Amino acid sequence: MPPASPALPTVDTGLAWNHRFADLGPAFHTRLPPTPLPAPYPVAHSPEVARLLGLDPAWLATDDALQLFSGNALPAGGDTLASVYSGHQFGVWAGQLGDGRALLLGETEQGLEIQLKGAGRTPYSRMGDGRAVLRSSIREFLCSEAMHALGIPTTRALCLMGSPAPVLRESVETAAVLTRVAPSFIRFGHFEHFAARGQTTELRQLADYVIDRYYPACRTTPDFGGNAYAALLQAVAQRTAELIAQWQAVGFCHGVMNTDNMSILGLTIDYGPFQFLDTFAPSHICNHSDTQGRYAFDRQPSVAYWNLLCLGQALHPLAGEVDTIRAALQAYPRTFQDALARRLQAKLGLSSPHEGDEALVQALLTLLAQDGVDHPIFWRRLAHAVDSGDFSPVGALFSNRAAWAAWLLSYSERLALVDKALAAKLMLKTNPKFVLRNHVAEQAIRAAARGDMAPLHTVQRLLAHPFDEHPGHDAWADFPPDWAAHLAISCSS
Template identity: 70%
Template sequence: MPFTLSIDEAPPRSGLVWRNGFADLGPAFFTELQPTPLPAPYAIATSADAGRWLGVSPEWLASGTALQVFSGNAALAGMRPLASVYSGHQFGVWAGQLGDGRAILLGETEGGIEVQLKGAGRTPYSRGGDGRAVLRSSIREFLCSEAMHALGVPTTRALSLTGSPAPVYREEAETAAVVTRLAPSFIRFGHFEHFATQGRQAELRQLADYVIDRYYPDCRGTDATAHLGGNAYAALLQAVSERTAALLAQWQAVGFCHGVMNTDNMSILGLTIDYGPFQFLDAFVPGHICNHSDHQGRYAFNRQPNVAYWNLFCLGQALMPLIGDTAHAQAALESYKAVFPARFIARMREKLGLLQPGAGDGDAALIDGLLQLLAQGGVDWTIFWRRLSQARAGGDYEAVGDLFLDRTGWNRWLLSFQERNALEDQALAADLMLKTNPKFVLRNHLGEEAIRAATRGDFTVLHTLQALLERPCEEHASQDAHWADFPPDWASTIEISCSS
């Protein structure tokens, strides 16, 4: 059994105070249990920035106490470990009861941040699984969580990554690891579906009231809800729809494929959550499928916005016993259709350094023409945008044109782009582009290199990647050659599935 440390016992002290709001909802929402201790844990990586957000010092984060706590071998006084229950649709099919099968919420701090261990052992919701996470997938989640945060995309955070020689069996024997994840809340669409499908309206209302009071207080009795008849639950659906729309606009703009957008993987706060078979695009192929378990292509890159709306519709159905009025629910969901395209165009205008609003519909046509051109040539998404940013700053577009087989089409688009540029302050526009379009993203082959080195006990590749991804828009000149280059041929053979 894990032992309990008083926060006053082992210097340096964490200084954390716990209030555990989700645990106060009661046992209908979770099962209290302790993590399964991780044998012989060792520290692999920590995020100092995530630590600052949580409110712990780098010294404490590097301490033996932190290692034991974030491996599931110890608990700080005031923590209330639990695994929550939820249900959901998986690949468009109702899957019934799910829940935290390998994640355990340690507690919520006084500052409103929940701390969760992923890979902490079996729970009542493991459905026959071992409740563990493997080193391979844990490295990917740790790196991508912090990379997405650095890109300005709403996401859960990764505080630490610990490993163990303990064997874990997937397609082959691997070793165990635990990622410590942070978020204001880990509540998902599936939490609401769970109680709605069971007809447990009291618990559904309790959960909705908790989410509104904690995270969406403007949903009650404000002018913002007047068009919804002052219905707080319809206002909640609208607020979640708008946050989800903004999130998807950012995913599409940065070229991020989630890979498994089940309703149980959708955050009620509009966060990127559950990094499994994700991928950042290499070539811009709109129909790219990153998840090799997705045989029908349901979660292809260009389908993500529509899937998000489908998931919101499921959330709306779950909330209907509280909303009551179908028209209000439909109006709440309609907000997604307005917010997503507006936010996507806004993100793309930033990528193009378009600051002046006077061009009207011309910007949308310019963006659409560029996307068609990129898709026709399968142009590398990240390298194109970075080269375009550098060209905007330096005035030489030759290296950008080299990416296109259709040079005539490129030159035609470039002429339109340069005409539009005349409306802008060139220095401000170039600076915006360089700060918006990253040089470094977590490409699959880079993650694979970190994983292969880590399995040999070498974490230097992981640490180098982490440093680059935490400042993705900086040049890091001494690191240029490899980490920002085109993917090697073998990258196309990497298969990432739901078991990853």
């Protein structure tokens, strides 16, 4: 490992570093230091993630932490690098991509990688400046931690540092560096990169690394005649299906499901133009750069499968026959349908399936869409209604009261077959009161831009326990204000 750049000081974090991804070799990455950020200041941090890494949360308030996590210093014993990958963007092969503004600091002894996002240009920045802006960095910080609290697999966020340095996007904004954490940041695009170049040796090296580190059961499975690479594809398909089912159940729109934004571990990764649904609109497009609606909410399940087909194609030199790849990918539709049905039933307080449940769920989703009912408020009110027996606050959300009454009758007949107290308890643990709606994030962003971090920290605390009531904070769970209808989220960050 080359010595640290003399231009940057080093900071002793007390962490023991591993460099297993770095040890894959120069075909997989480029070593380089971050670009310093002028006049950095702390914005937010996650004590939980700090403890997960073995860091004292109080240390994050020190100048050493500020300098390290803003890219002005290097970690003692770390190895900063940007990885290379390729991918399909909006369904079109984009060729070589890579970490255009992210740097891996290393891997801790707990097996967690730490990465700076917004730390400056890399060889993979293409025409970009390598920076992230405060606006999108706040959104990713909050949503990373919110998704974890919802039980949805995700990258995590350790801390966020800001800077007055100007960054040009649609307008001039200010810079930020987000420190994010995951067991791995390897994407489908890493495999596509080597497959597209015919670099089968490196492709096999990467696949073996992923299997041995994250999917060791693939070595011993009897499936596919002991073909570990086909078993890997099947395992990734299953994890991806479970993830997408969770997105659909909670009303999360990713917004830019390119293959280079798909985690090989089934994590939610690369929070860009994401959104939690306000009204239940299945065809909702949250990314105003997505002019064709490729990544609309109701298309996310099929897009995920398309991305898995791309991964299967990349693994073809290792996994063997096309029929084997097809068989491995069949895990996706089976797992997705089962997982989504299970999660939607839980949202209704139904812990075990019963004849007619699928029709009951589909009738409800149709009704929610026809009336444009607020998604998070409906589910939370329904949970309270099952608990109290008063469904009038739920009925008030519908304009078609007759259709609602008809569905409620069917639902009441189904509830008669279960313990209502247990059903309500399940629903209150399944349907969050607080999610990171666009207008909630926007209020935190606008305050932070004025130097007021209090709203951001309040939202962070609420999202850390999204199923709790948090008396006195109902405004953060209310209907979106009229001005929120004009918020537009794009790929620019």
